[in-house]
Amino acid sequence: MHYVDSEVGRLQAVLLHRPGPELARLTPRNNDSLLFDGIPWVGRAQEEHDRFADQLRTRGVEVLYLTDLLTEVLQIEQAREELVDAVLADIRLGDTLRRRVRDHLGYLDPAGLTRVLTAGLAHDEMTPGSGLVYRMMDRRDFVVDPLPNLLFTRDSSFWVRDHAAVTSLAMSARRRETSITHAIYEHHPRFAGTETAYDPWLEPLEGGDVLLLSPGVLAVGVGERTTPAGAERLARAVFAAGLAHTVLAVPIAQERATMHLDTVCTMVDVDTVLMYPNVADDLVAYTLTEGDEGDPVVHGPDPFLVAAAKAMGVDRLRTIHTGLDVVTAEREQWDDGNNTLAIAPRVCVAYERNVETNAQLERAGIEVIRIAGSELGSGRGGPRCMSCPISREPLDPARAE
Known part of the structure; x- marks a missing residue:
C-alpha cells in the first residue's frame, strides 16, 4: 500500500530518477532555459546519485526508478499514445x-x-x-526538449495519505515532466486504483512547496513556482477527500535561491524543523480550513511557526537554524543545506558540503547521513528535491487502516 501522512515517518519506498543522457544535453547555450546553474559532470552525478540510492537501501528503503516504471508503462498502448501526444502538443x-x-x-x-x-x-x-x-x-x-529536471522527482508529484498529487509545473522547461508521472500513476499495475488529489492541468503547484507537517496538516509555499490559486485548489481537494483539516499557505520570496518552501524549511522530527534563519522571523502563514460549500475559510496571516504549531496541536515547534552566522547560513542555504530528506524521526539525508548545518543538526540530536552533491546540486536541489516518498510508516496508524 502507498501511504504518506508526514515528512518524517520511517521511509519505506521512494521514487527516484537516476540522472542519464538528458544531463549530457546541457550546454552553456541552453542551461539557463533548462533551469540549471551549471553544466554537471554526468558520470560523477550518476556516481553521487547511486551512492544516495545505496544509502537509502541500506536503511531498508525500496528504491523505484522513474525510467524503469516508464519503460514498463510504454508497453501499454493507451499510455504510449498519451505520452506521444504530450510531445506533439508542443x-x-x-x-x-x-x-x-x-x-x-x-x-x-x-x-x-x-x-x-x-x-x-x-x-x-x-x-x-x-x-x-x-x-x-x-x-x-x-x-x-530534454528534461534534465526529472532528477527532482519531488516536484512533479507527492502523496497525501493514499492519494497521489500530480502537480502543475510552472516553468515551461518542466511541464512535460508531469505527463510522465501522470502516465505512471494512471497505467502502471503497481499503482492500480490510485486516486489523485491534484492533476497537472490545474493551477501551478509544485511538490517542493508542499510539506506534510503532520497527519492532516499541510504547508504550501507560495512564490516563484506555486500560485495562491494552486494552494487554494489543493486545499479544496484535500478537504473534500478528507485528507487534511488544515492547509497553511506560506508566502516565500520569488527568487532562484528560494524557489520552493523546502529550500528554506524541512522537517527532521515530528516537532522539529530545519530553517533558514534569514527568513525564519519573517515567514508567515495564512491558515485555510474547510468552509461551507467547499470554499476554504482563511485566517491570518500569523507567524509561520506559531500557525504551524497550532494546526499540529503542539505547544511549539523546535527550530534548528542553518549555519552559525549570516554569511554561512546564506552559503549553505544556496547549497541546499535546508533541503534534507528525513528517512525516520531524527534521521535525515543531507549534502556533506554543508558542514555547519550538519553540525547544527547533530548537536540537536539528529542523525545525519551525508552524501556527495557537488554535481547533483547544479540544478539547485538537495536530497528532498531528488526523492518522492510513496510509502512511509504512518504517524496516524488509525487513518492508514
Whole structure:
C-alpha cells in the first residue's frame, strides 16, 4: 500500500530518477532555459546519485526508478499514445514536423521511446526532410526538449495519505515532466486504483512547496513556482477527500535561491524543523480550513511557526537554524543545506558540503547521513528535491487502516 501522512515517518519506498543522457544535453547555450546553474559532470552525478540510492537501501528503503516504471508503462498502448501526444502538443513544431516526429516515435521500442521522452530528440537525430520549421532550426536545437529536471522527482508529484498529487509545473522547461508521472500513476499495475488529489492541468503547484507537517496538516509555499490559486485548489481537494483539516499557505520570496518552501524549511522530527534563519522571523502563514460549500475559510496571516504549531496541536515547534552566522547560513542555504530528506524521526539525508548545518543538526540530536552533491546540486536541489516518498510508516496508524 502507498501511504504518506508526514515528512518524517520511517521511509519505506521512494521514487527516484537516476540522472542519464538528458544531463549530457546541457550546454552553456541552453542551461539557463533548462533551469540549471551549471553544466554537471554526468558520470560523477550518476556516481553521487547511486551512492544516495545505496544509502537509502541500506536503511531498508525500496528504491523505484522513474525510467524503469516508464519503460514498463510504454508497453501499454493507451499510455504510449498519451505520452506521444504530450510531445506533439508542443506548438513550436508545426503540422509538417509534428507528423514527422509522430512517425519517428512510432518506430521506437519502449526503451528507445523512454530515452527520447527523457533525453529529448536533437535536430540531427532525425532523418532530414522538408518542412519550414525543421529547415529553419539550428542544428544544435532540439525537436523534443530534454528534461534534465526529472532528477527532482519531488516536484512533479507527492502523496497525501493514499492519494497521489500530480502537480502543475510552472516553468515551461518542466511541464512535460508531469505527463510522465501522470502516465505512471494512471497505467502502471503497481499503482492500480490510485486516486489523485491534484492533476497537472490545474493551477501551478509544485511538490517542493508542499510539506506534510503532520497527519492532516499541510504547508504550501507560495512564490516563484506555486500560485495562491494552486494552494487554494489543493486545499479544496484535500478537504473534500478528507485528507487534511488544515492547509497553511506560506508566502516565500520569488527568487532562484528560494524557489520552493523546502529550500528554506524541512522537517527532521515530528516537532522539529530545519530553517533558514534569514527568513525564519519573517515567514508567515495564512491558515485555510474547510468552509461551507467547499470554499476554504482563511485566517491570518500569523507567524509561520506559531500557525504551524497550532494546526499540529503542539505547544511549539523546535527550530534548528542553518549555519552559525549570516554569511554561512546564506552559503549553505544556496547549497541546499535546508533541503534534507528525513528517512525516520531524527534521521535525515543531507549534502556533506554543508558542514555547519550538519553540525547544527547533530548537536540537536539528529542523525545525519551525508552524501556527495557537488554535481547533483547544479540544478539547485538537495536530497528532498531528488526523492518522492510513496510509502512511509504512518504517524496516524488509525487513518492508514
